[in-house]
Amino acid sequence: MAAKFEIQGLNAWFGLKHVLKNIDIKIEEEAVTAIIGPSGCGKTTFIRCLNRMHEITPGARVSGKVLFNGINIYGNGVDPVMIRRKIGMVFQKPNPFPMMSIYDNVAAGLKLNGVRDKKILDAVVKQSLELANLWDEVKDDLNKSGASLSGGQQQRLCIARALAVEPEVLLMDEPCSALDPIATAKIEALIRKLAENYTVVIVTHNMQQAARVSDYTAFLYLGELIEYGSTKQIFENPKHELTERYLTGEFG
Amino acid sequence: MDSGLEELSATLYRMGELAHRAVLTALLECLNGREAYNEILEMSDTLVAMADHVEDKAFELIARFQPVASDLRTIKSYMKIAYDFARFGRYALDISFVNKRLGGLKNCEEWINSYVRDMGEKALDMVRLSIESLKSHDTQLAEKISAKENEVDNMYFEFLDKLIGRDTTTKCTVSSVLVVRYLERIADHATYICESIIYIATGQKEVLR
Numbered sequence: 001m002a003a004k005f006e007i008q009g010l011n012a013w014f015g016l017k018h019v020l021k022n023i024d025i026k027i028e029e030e031a032v033t034a035i036i037g038p039s040g041c042g043k044t045t046f047i048r049c050l051n052r053m054h055e056i057t058p059g060a061r062v063s064g065k066v067l068f069n070g071i072n073i074y075g076n077g078v079d080p081v082m083i084r085r086k087i088g089m090v091f092q093k094p095n096p097f098p099m100m101s102i103y104d105n106v107a108a109g110l111k112l113n114g115v116r117d118k119k120i121l122d123a124v125v126k127q128s129l130e131l132a133n134l135w136d137e138v139k140d141d142l143n144k145s146g147a148s149l150s151g152g153q154q155q156r157l158c159i160a161r162a163l164a165v166e167p168e169v170l171l172m173d174e175p176c177s178a179l180d181p182i183a184t185a186k187i188e189a190l191i192r193k194l195a196e197n198y199t200v201v202i203v204t205h206n207m208q209q210a211a212r213v214s215d216y217t218a219f220l221y222l223g224e225l226i227e228y229g230s231t232k233q234i235f236e237n238p239k240h241e242l243t244e245r246y247l248t249g250e251f252g
Numbered sequence: 253m254d255s256g257l258e259e260l261s262a263t264l265y266r267m268g269e270l271a272h273r274a275v276l277t278a279l280l281e282c283l284n285g286r287e288a289y290n291e292i293l294e295m296s297d298t299l300v301a302m303a304d305h306v307e308d309k310a311f312e313l314i315a316r317f318q319p320v321a322s323d324l325r326t327i328k329s330y331m332k333i334a335y336d337f338a339r340f341g342r343y344a345l346d347i348s349f350v351n352k353r354l355g356g357l358k359n360c361e362e363w364i365n366s367y368v369r370d371m372g373e374k375a376l377d378m379v380r381l382s383i384e385s386l387k388s389h390d391t392q393l394a395e396k397i398s399a400k401e402n403e404v405d406n407m408y409f410e411f412l413d414k415l416i417g418r419d420t421t422t423k424c425t426v427s428s429v430l431v432v433r434y435l436e437r438i439a440d441h442a443t444y445i446c447e448s449i450i451y452i453a454t455g456q457k458e459v460l461r
Contacts, residue, residue, distance in 0.1 A: 208318050235320040237455030247321045249253070 004029040004169060004199040005050060010064035012045050012054055019045045021223045023064070027216075032191060032200040034214035034231065036207055038246065041220040043203040047171040050201065051087035052080040069168075085109070088162035092174040094154035096146030096161070102129075103142040105157055109165040124164050132160035133190050152183025159190065170194060172202040176209065188213050207247060211235050219243045253317045260309055260330050261386075264337070267302050268383035270295055271340035275379055275438060278344035279372040282351045282431060283365060285358035292341075292348040299341035306334035325455060329448040333386065336441040336448075340379060343434040343441075350427045350434075357431070360424035368431055371407045374400060375435040375442070382445035391453045394446035398460040404439040408432055 005027035012020035020042045027033050035043045048054040049062055052073060065072045073083050096105045104111075106125045115121060125142070129135040134156040138149070146157050155175060162170060172191070176184040191200055191213045204210050210217050210231065217234040219227045219242070227240040238244045245251055274295040281288040310327045313319060319327055350356075357365050378400050385394035411432050415425055443460050450458045 207320070211318075211320065236324060238321050244321050248319070248323050 002029045003027060004069070006065075006067040006070075007050075008065040008067070010046075010049060010066060011062070012042070012049055013059075013061045014045075014057065015059040019223050020049065023225045025218060025225055025228055027199065027201060029199050030195060030197065031215040032195045032202060032213050033216040033218065034210035035201065035203045035218050035220060036205070036210050036246075037220035037226075038251070039205065042223045043205075043220055044173050046220065047089075047173060047201055047203055050169070050171055051084050051089060053084070053089065055080075085113075085165050086167055087169040087171060088165070088167040089171045089173065090155070090158050090162055090175050093178050094151055094158050096149075096154050096157050098145065098147040100146055101143045102138050102146050102149070102157060105146040106160050106164050109161065113165070125160075128160040128164040129157075131163050131194070132156045133186060133193070134160055150183070152179050152186055155179060155183070155187060156190065159187075159194075163194075167198070169199040169201065172200065174203055174205065177205070184209075219246065221246070253313065253319060253323060256309065256313045256317070257323070257326060257330075260306055260313075260327070263302060263306055263309075264330060264333055264386060265383075267299060267306075267334060267337040268379075268386060270302075271299055271337040271344075272376070272379050272383065274299070274341045274344035275347075275376060278347040278351075279369075279376070282347055282356040282427075283358065283369055283372070285356045287352070289345075289348045289352045292345050296338075296341035296345040299338045303334040303338040307331050322452065325452050329452045333445050333448050336382075336445050339441045340438055343438050346434050347431050350430045354423045354427040357424065357428055360428065364424055364428050367407075367411060368428055368435075371404060371411070371432055371435050374404050374407070375438045378404065378439050378442035382442040385446050385449045389449060389453060391450050394449040395458075395460065397443050397446040401439055401443045401461055404436060408436040 003026040007023055007025045007027070010020055010023040011018065023046065035046055037043050045054055050066060054060050054062055062074060066074060068083070068087065071078070097108060100108065103125055106128050107121045110121060110124055126135060129138060134153060137153060146154065149157060159170070176187050179187065188209065191202065194200055195215070202210070202214065214231045217229065217231045218225060219234065221242055227234065227238060227243040229239075234243065235247065238247060274292055277288050277295070278292055280286065310331045313327055357368055378397055381393065381397050381400070385397075412429070415429060418425070440461070447458060447460050450456060
């Protein structure tokens with residue numbers, strides 16, 4: 001296994017509030033890493049630092065290194081837009097572009113990058129929807145609005161949209177928290193499939209989801225990385241007292 | 253979750269007491285010549301039913317609460333310990349069956365009777381140690397079983413050696429061989445329980461045998 005990300009001394013602030021404190025962690029390639037921890041521990045901020053989305057928030061600041069394929073994404077001359085294309089994000093609430101068709105939702109990123117060839121667009125839309133396990137359900141309705149789909153379908157549409165620009169990493173911020181158990185199971189199965197070719201980092205407050213889908217689990221508490229290891233080790237035999245207490249429901 | 257685990261440990265404590273009584277009764281029966289087969293059969297059946305109950309309850313806790321970390325290790329270990337206690341009952345019944353079928357050791361040569369009594373005391377001591385370790389979750393106490401297990405093992409092989417040198421087979425030699433074999437197995441299960449206690453506390457699968 002190779003590290004996709006090597007994060008060294010990562011700190012993040014919102015104004016004066018220090019939300020991530022000296023995080024050192026390596027995130028493995030073609031695997032699912034889950035970030036768990038109580039509300040406000042910095043989980044979401046952490047993944048937003050991995051594709052330079054944190055700095056979009058006014059007053060937000062980052063220090064430290066995030067080496068992505070060995071290159072510091074906070075280094076001079078690195079284009080954040082390029083980074084965000086390589087490192088896609090799926091959010092808590094499905095957010096397809098509401099005025100666009102299913103087709104256009106998936107094609108939006110490519111069109112924005114100047115791709116006009118209908119053949120290429122058709123192929124990428126189909127491939128992305130297939131990869132997101134949505135093609136069979138929408139192939140006859142590609143011109144319908146993305147907003148007409150169910151919540152779970154919308155979330156898979158957002159995943160297809162993220163995949164269309166050929167990222168290497170998918171960051172997922174509570175991707176199932178607005179979904180019912182069946183839609184959740186579909187997304188989880190999809191995450192496992194995607195991990196064959198992509199690096200996935202998922203933030204979840206559902207510990208059982210972390211246990212089900214991830215290969216590695218990181219536990220954050222009050223902005224610090226408390227414990228990081230294989231999901232099997234973390235859930236069967238956590239080494240740190242705080243992890244143990246969080247997992248067994250003593251706090252959080 | 254917590255109340256479920258408390259119920260499981262309360263059941264295990266009762267199982268421990270009953271299992272100890274079953275082994276003690278079987279040994280006394282065998283050494284002193286009292287017939288208690290039906291009494292021990294009932295204890296053994298009760299232990300099996302209680303072990304089934306522990307397993308069902310543990311299964312329910314897993315399904316309902318998806319326990320992890322020390323909770324998960326505890327539940328897994330409690331299922332194993334319930335089985336170990338049920339085995340104590342079963343070996344007690346086996347000893348009692350030897351007594352019923354072949355006659356006990358009361359009228360055997362003095363050295364056989366006292367050898368089995370010594371070994372029986374050691375095995376019972378190990379049963380008590382396993383129960384105490386379970387109640388206290390004290391890993392240092394649990395580790396003490398290792399030396400005792402060694403002693404019982406050695407006694408078992410030494411006993412076999414003593415009998416191998418003889419050229420006659422009697423009711424006494426057959427019964428006593430079976431009984432020491434069951435005692436040796438009881439000692440093994442007491443050791444497994446202590447290993448489980450260490451696993452619950454540390455997550456390490458330590459071998460005390």
